[in-house]
Structure formats: C-alpha cells, structure tokens
Amino acid sequence: MSAPRLLLVEDDPALAELLEFRFKAEGYTIAVTPDGDEALLLAQEEVPDLVVLDWMIEGTSGIEVCRRLRRDKATAHVPIIMLTARGAEDDKIRGLETGADDFVTKPFSPRELIARVGAIMRRIRPALAGETLSVGDLSLDATAHKVTRKGQIIALGPTEFRLLKFFMEHPGRVFSRGQLLDAVWGTDSDIELRTVDVHIRRLRKGIEQPGVPDPVRTVRSAGYSLEAV
Amino acid sequence: MSAPRLLLVEDDPALAELLEFRFKAEGYTIAVTPDGDEALLLAQEEVPDLVVLDWMIEGTSGIEVCRRLRRDKATAHVPIIMLTARGAEDDKIRGLETGADDFVTKPFSPRELIARVGAIMRRIRPALAGETLSVGDLSLDATAHKVTRKGQIIALGPTEFRLLKFFMEHPGRVFSRGQLLDAVWGTDSDIELRTVDVHIRRLRKGIEQPGVPDPVRTVRSAGYSLEAV
DNA sequence: GCTGGTCGCGACAGGATTGTGACATCATCT
DNA sequence: AGATGATGTCACAATCCTGTCGCGACCAGC
Numbered sequence: 001m002s003a004p005r006l007l008l009v010e011d012d013p014a015l016a017e018l019l020e021f022r023f024k025a026e027g028y029t030i031a032v033t034p035d036g037d038e039a040l041l042l043a044q045e046e047v048p049d050l051v052v053l054d055w056m057i058e059g060t061s062g063i064e065v066c067r068r069l070r071r072d073k074a075t076a077h078v079p080i081i082m083l084t085a086r087g088a089e090d091d092k093i094r095g096l097e098t099g100a101d102d103f104v105t106k107p108f109s110p111r112e113l114i115a116r117v118g119a120i121m122r123r124i125r126p127a128l129a130g131e132t133l134s135v136g137d138l139s140l141d142a143t144a145h146k147v148t149r150k151g152q153i154i155a156l157g158p159t160e161f162r163l164l165k166f167f168m169e170h171p172g173r174v175f176s177r178g179q180l181l182d183a184v185w186g187t188d189s190d191i192e193l194r195t196v197d198v199h200i201r202r203l204r205k206g207i208e209q210p211g212v213p214d215p216v217r218t219v220r221s222a223g224y225s226l227e228a229v
Numbered sequence: 230m231s232a233p234r235l236l237l238v239e240d241d242p243a244l245a246e247l248l249e250f251r252f253k254a255e256g257y258t259i260a261v262t263p264d265g266d267e268a269l270l271l272a273q274e275e276v277p278d279l280v281v282l283d284w285m286i287e288g289t290s291g292i293e294v295c296r297r298l299r300r301d302k303a304t305a306h307v308p309i310i311m312l313t314a315r316g317a318e319d320d321k322i323r324g325l326e327t328g329a330d331d332f333v334t335k336p337f338s339p340r341e342l343i344a345r346v347g348a349i350m351r352r353i354r355p356a357l358a359g360e361t362l363s364v365g366d367l368s369l370d371a372t373a374h375k376v377t378r379k380g381q382i383i384a385l386g387p388t389e390f391r392l393l394k395f396f397m398e399h400p401g402r403v404f405s406r407g408q409l410l411d412a413v414w415g416t417d418s419d420i421e422l423r424t425v426d427v428h429i430r431r432l433r434k435g436i437e438q439p440g441v442p443d444p445v446r447t448v449r450s451a452g453y454s455l456e457a458v
Numbered sequence: 459g460c461t462g463g464t465c466g467c468g469a470c471a472g473g474a475t476t477g478t479g480a481c482a483t484c485a486t487c488t
Numbered sequence: 489a490g491a492t493g494a495t496g497t498c499a500c501a502a503t504c505c506t507g508t509c510g511c512g513a514c515c516a517g518c
Binding site (some may be wrong): 102116120141145157 | 280348449451454
C-alpha cells in the first residue's frame with residue numbers, strides 16, 4: 001500500500017519543519033501549510049489519510065477548519081489530531097465534540113505525536129485494505145469497484161471502468177484501438193474502432209480534475225496510453 | 230446499535246463510581262473492576278466495545294493488562310483508553326506502543342473522557358471478529374438474530390437477514406448476483422438472477438431511515454455492495 | 459496555404475440494466 | 489381450515505449505457 005498521506009496545519013515555521021522532517025523519516029507523505037483556508041483547499045484537492053491541526057493558526061481558526069472538514073463529504077471521515085495549548089480544557093472538549101479524534105497538548109515531543117498518529121493509522125488502515133491498483137494519482141480498487149483520484153471518489157460507467165483498469169494494469173504502454181477492443185470489449189466484438197475514441201473521451205471526462213494534467217495520452221496514429229506522471 | 234459495552238478498570242472507588250454513573254447516564258453499559266486480572270476475565274467473558282484502563286491498578290499493571298488484551302485474539306481489536314498521571318510522558322509512549330489507542334491525563338473531567346470515548350466509538354466500524362457485526366450505522370447480532378440501525382431495531386425477513394449478514398461480513402466489496410445466490414441461497418439453488426434484485430429492494434426498504442443515505446450500492450453491470458461509509 | 463488523415467466532441471436513438479409493484483405459491487402457526 | 493408471512497417470478501417503468509454519426513479542429517507533409 002502506498003505511503004499514508006498526512007496534512008499538517010501549523011503556523012510555527014520551526015515546529016512545522018521539525019515535524020515535516022520527522023514524519024517523512026517515518027515514511028509518511030506529508031503536506032504542510034500554515035493557513036487554515038489553504039489547508040481546506042489542499043484537503044479537497046487530495047484527501048489525506050489524517051490531518052494534524054494546530055488550534056491557533058492564521059486565517060480560519062482550527063475548530064472552524066475541523067468543522068468544515070467534517071462537513072465536506074469527501075473529508076468527513078478523515079481522522080483529525082488537534083494541537084492545543086496546555087490547560088485549555090474547554091478547547092479540548094469542544095474540539096473532540098466538533099469531530100477531532102484526538103489532541104495533543106503543547107509542548108509535546110515529536111515522539112508522542114508520531115505515536116498517536118501511528119495509533120490512529122493502525123486503527124484506520126484495515127478498513128481501507130483491498131487489492132488496489134495505483135498509477136500516479138489514480139487508484140482503483142477492483143473488489144470494491146471504486147476509483148479514486150487524489151483521494152476523491154470518481155464515478156465511472158462499466159466500460160470506462162474496465163478500460164481504466166486495463167490501462168492501470170499496463171501503465172505507460174501504448175495500445176492500439178484494436179488491442180483495446182480485444183482487451184476491454186472481448187476478442188469477438190464487432191465494433192467500430194472509432195468507438196474506442198468515444199470511451200476514451202468519457203474516461204477523460206470522468207477522471208478530469210481542475211489543475212491536474214490529463215494522464216490519458218493520445219499517440220497519434222498509434223493509440224492511447226495511461227501516463228504514470 | 231445495542232448499547233455500547235465499556236469495561237472500566239479503576240481502583241479509586243470514588244472515581245470509579247463517578248465514571249460509572251456518568252457513563253450509564255450516557256447510555257453505555259459498563260462493567261467496573263479495580264483489579265487487572267479480574268478485568269481480563271471479564272473481557273474474555275464478554276468482549277467489551279472499549280476498555281478504559283487506569284495505568285496504576287492493583288494486581289497486574291495497566292500496561293500488562295493492555296498487552297494481554299492485545300495478545301488474546303478475541304480482544305485484540307478492542308480500543309483501549311489509558312488513564313495516566315500527569316507528566317508521565319514515557320508511560321504514554323509505552324502505552325500507545327503497546328496498543329493503547331488513546332490516553333487521558335489525570336486529573337481529567339468526566340466530560341473529557343466521555344468525549345474521547347464517544348470519538349473512538351464513532352470510529353469503530355470495520356469487521357470486528359465477534360458475534361455482532363457492525364458496518365457504518367448498522368449492526369447485526371447473529372446470535373440474537375437482530376439488526377439495528379442508529380440504535381433502532383429493524384425487522385427483516387430471513388432471506389434479507391442472511392443477505393445483510395453476508396454483506397456485513399465483507400463490507401465495501403461488490404458481489405455479482407450469482408455470487409450472492411451462491412452465498413445466501415446456496416450453491417445448488419436454481420433461482421433467477423433477477424430475484425436477487427427483489428431481495429435487495431426488500432432489504433433496502435427494511436433498513437431505510439429518513440435523512441440517512443442508503444448504504445446498499447448498486448454497481449451497474451457488476452452487482453451490489455454494502456458501503457463501509 | 460492546402461490536403462489527406464486523424465482525433466475531439468456533442469448529440470441521439472436503441473439497447474441493456476435496474477427499480478418497483480403485483481401476484482401465485484408454499485410453509486408455518488393458530 | 490384459515491390466517492399470516494415469506495418467497496420466487498413476472499411485467500412494466502425508469503434509468504443508465506453504448507455504439508454510431510457528423511462536424512470541426514488539429515497535425516504533418518507538400
């Protein structure tokens with residue numbers, strides 16, 4: 001399984017850098033931002049596996065970020081660890097009731113935070129387990145019949161799903177329309193070659209996301225391929 | 230969901246009584262014992278949904294109880310919240326690494342502990358290998374032959390019950406009509422595939438509740454699945 | 459610029475798949 | 489026997505998917 005993705009919202013540069021370094025050393029992929037609003041954008045762009053959120057941050061307050069994360073369907077289930085100042089007990093309570101899953105009181109040791117993140121990840125991971133194909137920012141769970149890009153669930157029709165699955169089983173390789181027909185439609189299908197184009201288009205439309213390049217490459221007079229970015 | 234069962238291991242009688250009272254008021258079923266060994270016996274007798282464990286207790290130490298709970302297959306998955314004295318940071322780390330899911334520093338307010346328990350309870354869903362299956366807001370007691378959703382009891386016909394049970398044993402996974410026939414009706418049944426649709430509908434009708442999305446997902450040209458939410 | 463070939467895109471009608479209500483049958487219980 | 493509830497099928501409606509066209513944009517070479 002790919003590296004767990006964290007999102008750290010912390011406006012103290014020194015602490016942010018320290019944690020970034022430590023978590024990367026632990027094998028996490030981690031995005032860092034000091035700003036609440038930017039954090040929300042990042043979370044929507046690519047849904048993280050866990051959010052570490054400082055209570056006192058610039059822009060939108062921590063609890064507001066927390067609430068908004070919970071409100072958005074895509075991020076509603078993501079565990080949140082709040083960082084809070086010592087003694088602010090009411091904040092803790094409110095944080096937990098808002099939807100934070102845990103909090104850590106400043107000052108804390110990186111070891112403690114890492115241990116807590118680990119504890120939550122261990123609790124979450126098994127639920128997500130499945131045979132998952134993964135190419136670039138795309139991932140496809142064949143048993144659950146689900147496709148995800150940057151963590152966001154994507155709806156595809158049956159044929160588009162099979163097409164994408166085939167591409168993801170052979171990333172980077174170029175297939176002619178005939179090969180795609182054989183592989184996705186079946187050897188004995190009597191279908192126009194150009195029909196493949198239409199499904200390629202539907203697939204592109206399905207997985208497109210603003211600001212992200214299209215991973216489906218057209219190779220003129222040869223066919224199509226899925227780029228591993 | 231039937232009342233969540235807690236196990237509280239606490240040797241301070243005043244605190245134990247206070248927490249017992251508060252948790253009962255919150256609708257939990259709670260067993261209390263001051264002794265570590267007795268706690269292990271109780272946990273084996275009736276596996277709780279969550280354990281609140283004081284670090285310093287009579288008999289076997291808290292961390293030892295924690296470790297043994299984790300070692301026993303029946304209780305390995307049960308979340309544990311440790312109660313620990315202020316400032317014992319190393320203990321926290323060791324506790325978490327041993328398998329505790331969270332800890333609360335004394336002195337704490339009952340509200341805080343209750344909020345934490347609530348936070349963890351909200352997070353438990355996937356495949357507990359016990360007698361009661363639980364997926365999303367659904368829970369199914371195989372022995373009592375009862376299904377509840379968001380605490381409300383739901384009446385299902387025998388076939389719908391078996392169907393739901395099978396889904397809950399494999400949450401999120403998509404099954405074809407044929408697979409469902411094999412699993413729920415039996416391998417040698419001679420039944421129309423479309424009959425599955427009808428029972429899916431009856432199941433949906435049975436578990437539907439106003440304001441809550443339908444957890445049964447139709448995957449066109451593939452089958453059905455129960456969403457793990 | 460022009461030309462032949464190739465590809466993207468919107469639209470659409472037919473086809474395939476699924477949702478739904480109704481019904482006859484069968485087993486169980488009173 | 490009668491009542492009740494569960495079950496498997498069917499027909500029909502509602503959706504969704506799909507293969508094909510046609511048109512225009514684009515590309516490479518002349």
